[in-house]
Amino acid sequence: MGYTWSEWVTNPEINQSIASTIQVQGILFVVAAIAVLFLEKFPRSSAILVAIGGLQCLLHVCLTTKAHFGQVGQFIEQTLQWVSPFLLLATFVPVVTPKTLDWLMRWAIALTFCGHGLYAIGFYPVPGNFQEMMMAGLSVSNQQALQLLKLAGLLDFLAAGLLLLPFAQWAKWGLYYTIIWGALTAFARVWSYFSLYSFQGLTQQWLPESMSRGVHFLIPLALFYIWKTKKY
Incomplete structure (x- = not known):
């Protein structure tokens, strides 16, 4: 230019x-x-x-x-953040069958948690805010935070794998995990930094961060509701 x-x-x-x-x-x-x-x-x-x-x-x-230097993990970790509007629109399109929507939601959730897992286990450099949230939220040392993140990353992969299984009982366990962990990681951005930032800092940075990650548990929660109403 x-x-x-x-x-x-x-x-x-x-x-x-x-x-x-x-x-x-x-x-x-x-x-x-x-x-x-x-x-x-x-x-x-x-x-x-x-x-x-x-x-x-x-x-x-x-x-x-x-x-983030074109890291694929960064893209797939945010899958739900850009797919969710289209998942909503899909519910209004007759061509998209309930079964198709079900699997679209499963894959979007699985990709998001796999992306998170890649950072948590250290495949990519572990983000500093991941460590900070663990340390501030759980009152652990940096080394303990890294170990807990690796465990969380492995559970992310396990949950994603379970969610993609065609067996209802196994898939449900994966879904339960994504609802709980998705909610915790979304709200952790406010909870962990509550005492470290001013009210203005929280509302301008970390509250929007939490809101944008709300889909990480709201879409799994929506899928849970669909399964429950359809007796999946």
Whole structure:
């Protein structure tokens, strides 16, 4: 683009353009979120807006993956974060059978937890915030936190494997784990940093982080509800 790195990061016009783009994306996310509430009343227009929101989520995941040096684990760990809008839309599409939706949800959940597991066991460098949350939330040492993360990573893989089995009783155990661990890892971002950050810091950084990861237990919870109502 004709800029050096120094010129790129210090150019006020570029900074303003980036800030404006982020603001537009934020507005689109809010519009897509509101559109979810009107899917039944205005299915066509609302579905388009929700799909745009889903594509926005996919773009965010791709950019996050690029920022992490293209680590595949980063992409698949966030599968539920961009797939969830499309899973919602799939419930309104007659062509998508309940069985197909069931397996789409299973695979999305399994991929998310496999991605988390790759970081937890140390296949990729263990994120510092993973260790910090373990240490702050459980009052353990750094070494103990790493050991607990490895155990959690192995359980992530086990749960993902169980969830993809065609045997109901085994699959349920995998689903139970993803609901519980998904909720704990989502809320841990607020709980663990509660005493370390100001209220403003929590609401600006860690509360949004928790909310964006809510799908890590809400989608498994939705699948649990589907199985329960259908006597799976």
